[in-house]
Amino acid sequence: MxxxxxxxxxxxxxxxxxxxxxxxxxxxxxxxxxxxxxxxxxxxxxxxxxxxxxxxxxxxxxxxxxxxxxxxxxxxxxxxxxxxxxxxxxxxxxxxxxxxxxxxxxxxxxxxxxxxxxxxxxxxxxxxxxxxxxxxxxxxxxxxxxxxxxxxxxxxxxxxxxxxxxxxxxxxxxxxxxxxxxxxxxxxxxxxxxxxxxxxxxxxxxxxxxxxxxxxxxxxxxxxxxVARSNATADNVTQVLYKVDEETKADAVAHIIRERGLKQVIVFSNTKIGASRLSRHLQKEGVKASAIHGDKTQGERMAALEAFKQGSVEVLVATDVAARGLDIAELPCVINYDLPYNPEDYVHRIGRTGRAGASGDAISLFTDKEARQLADIEKLIKHTIARLQLDGFAPRRASERRSRHEGEEGGSVQRERSPSRSGSPRREKVDPWFLKPYEPAPSEPREEPEAQAAQTRPQKAKVAALLGGVPKR
DNA sequence: AAAAAAC
Known part of the structure; x- marks a missing residue:
């Protein structure tokens, strides 16, 4: 406790x-x-x-x-x-x-x-x-x-x-x-x-x-x-963003969980259906996942929470029923499968990690459609969140076009894990911005005390470097 | 636009 x-x-x-x-x-x-x-x-x-x-x-x-x-x-x-x-x-x-x-x-x-x-x-x-x-x-x-x-x-x-x-x-x-x-x-x-x-x-x-x-x-x-500044996020939580395609989102989550070896993570979905669907997808991928949301019976909700606390469930896929208040000790990581519509919910969701002084990771996926939510969130928390590449994960159609845009070696592109369901590649546009680290606007200050502090923590330093060390004023 | 909460 x-x-x-x-x-x-x-x-x-x-x-x-x-x-x-x-x-x-x-x-x-x-x-x-x-x-x-x-x-x-x-x-x-x-x-x-x-x-x-x-x-x-x-x-x-x-x-x-x-x-x-x-x-x-x-x-x-x-x-x-x-x-x-x-x-x-x-x-x-x-x-x-x-x-x-x-x-x-x-x-x-x-x-x-x-x-x-x-x-x-x-x-x-x-x-x-x-x-x-x-x-x-x-x-x-x-x-x-x-x-x-x-x-x-x-x-x-x-x-x-x-x-x-x-x-x-x-x-x-x-x-x-x-x-x-x-x-x-x-x-x-x-x-x-x-x-x-x-x-x-x-x-x-x-x-x-x-x-x-x-x-x-x-x-x-x-x-x-x-105690904490209102509407502020704890500075011991490392926040990152990965841009993904709608169709490969679920695979991206599975990839992140595997890649990072996550054993205690809450994945937030904006909808009850989305939470159930993602939970099933992860289970098929061999991830010990369970969903918790308001359409589950109280018994199912309690069982999922208990299994998560015991460790037999490693990934709890949740709606905002779990965004606030749930007392789960020292969660090392939360993932936003969707960006919340209400920016304050972002603060609450990532408040599930980095508690009582421990460090934590807050990983958010976002698609083109969520630009508005992202802007609102960054405005509320008063700083930008680092955009990172999802290493070793090849979003199907985007990956095929990678070499064309940035001259990256196409050899590192993995074979797709599961064959495309639709078969027809509709999404033609690749956002080149996804392929390189986020760069702050030139007018923003480059040297901030937080950037120096970040260098003592390797993970933060990586993020800060990509960010250019910028808390936006 | 969606989630939660009483039957």
Missing amino acids: PDTQPATTQNAAPAVRFQDFGLADSILRALADQGYTHPTPIQAEAIPVVLRGHDVMGAAQTGTGKTAGFSLPIIQLLLAHANTSASPARHPVRALILTPTRELADQVADNVKAYSRHTPLRSTVIFGGVDMNPQTAALRAGVEIVIATPGRLLDHVQQKTLNLSQTQILVMDEADRMLDMGFLPDLQRIINLLPRERQNLMFSATFSPEIKKLANSFLKNPVTIE
């Missing part, structure tokens, strides 16, 4: 430890069980603020330790203010954590359970797509902490199996995602079920005007906690 960081990676001068926050021994013991002694930056900031009872507006991406940042102080607050109210439920719901996807709810719940295991507090997770009865039973038995997706939560409220009238703390995790998914009416309905007097914590990776509006509407004098 990369939610907290081990002592060895802590580099702040006077190292803060979890025991410095005045957390209960039972919480510290749970942290010790997992080998965590030192908080991540967001935890060091958030824990004292939440303990003091403030509302929080948190700007944090996945992998920063956000979950522990809010769940540890919540557990502490619930322990400190013991429940004195009598029945009906001896355990009224006192903290509610909302997440946009079922998988994220499940994972936050796992964390909460782990951190509260030595306390008398009980928690449960509530989401759709699965049998309601076990959830109802858990709620009947009594829980202090509920982690939920909005739809099923409201369902339980309607069935009167859940009462939120004593909920003192509300957390909205990945609030930007919830808005994107049209949860605003549900969120408002849920907020109306809560007592007026309560503590609100809201976390978001990006800051649109809508998010700010939502924050203004229900946070009271929030303390802002910012």
